[in-house]
Amino acid sequence: MLFLKNKKEKGFSLLELLIVIGIIAIITTIALPLYFRALEDAKRTTQWNNINAFIKQIELFSIKSGRFPTPQEFQNIIKSSQNFSEIPLCPYNGKNYTFTSSLSSFRTLMQNDNFNNAHILYYESTAKSYTIFYYPPKFYIGNKVSKRFHYPWCWTLPEPRNQVLLKTREEAIEKGYIPCGNCKP
Numbered sequence: 058m059l060f061l062k063n064k065k066e067k068g069f070s071l072l073e074l075l076i077v078i079g080i081i082a083i084i085t086t087i088a089l090p091l092y093f094r095a096l097e098d099a100k101r102t103t104q105w106n107n108i109n110a111f112i113k114q115i116e117l118f119s120i121k122s123g124r125f126p127t128p129q130e131f132q133n134i135i136k137s138s139q140n141f142s143e144i145p146l147c148p149y150n151g152k153n154y155t156f157t158s159s160l161s162s163f164r165t166l167m168q169n170d171n172f173n174n175a176h177i178l179y180y181e182s183t184a185k186s187y188t189i190f191y192y193p194p195k196f197y198i199g200n201k202v203s204k205r206f207h208y209p210w211c212w213t214l215p216e217p218r219n220q221v222l223l224k225t226r227e228e229a230i231e232k233g234y235i236p237c238g239n240c241k242p
């Protein structure tokens with residue numbers, strides 16, 4: 058009698074256990090992916106805001122000087138605390154932004170590990186134009202013929218008439234495009 062009484066007070070019934078397991082299952086299948094998705098979206102937004110802050114400085118420079126900054130001058134722009142209330146840090150790895158003007162080394166860096174290299178930008182310029190690439194890209198490029206999709210900096214992009222602009226990776230996959238084996242988007 059005493060044994061039964063103790064069991065009733067201290068143990069869980071099978072139904073209670075099943076409810077607990079069910080709640081844990083709901084948390085892991087619904088709430089966690091949503092949480093990671095929100096975290097990913099926040100990083101993406103911060104990255105874009107940081108890049109836009111750099112672009113604003115590039116544009117200001119061109120208004121003052123009548124030409125776009127050279128890579129050396131761009132380096133001063135992203136490193137100088139005078140330009141920002143706080144120097145932006147990359148949200149993917151917490152590192153200070155840096156850049157390369159070599160497209161081939163940028164491509165290699167992006168292929169190896171996007172998150173660890175997300176603070177590395179590509180910047181090159183002439184007096185009249187500039188190009189800036191960063192991770193993640195603002196769009197992807199699909200090939201209508203091969204049905205592959207690429208980073209905008211891929212070296213095997215289709216010719217312009219076969220290009221399709223894809224806003225996100227998800228959109229590309231939804232529309233039946235396969236990631237390019239070279240740039241691995």
Ligand SMILES: [Zn+2]
Nearest residue numbers: 207211237240
């Ligand atoms: Zn590619």
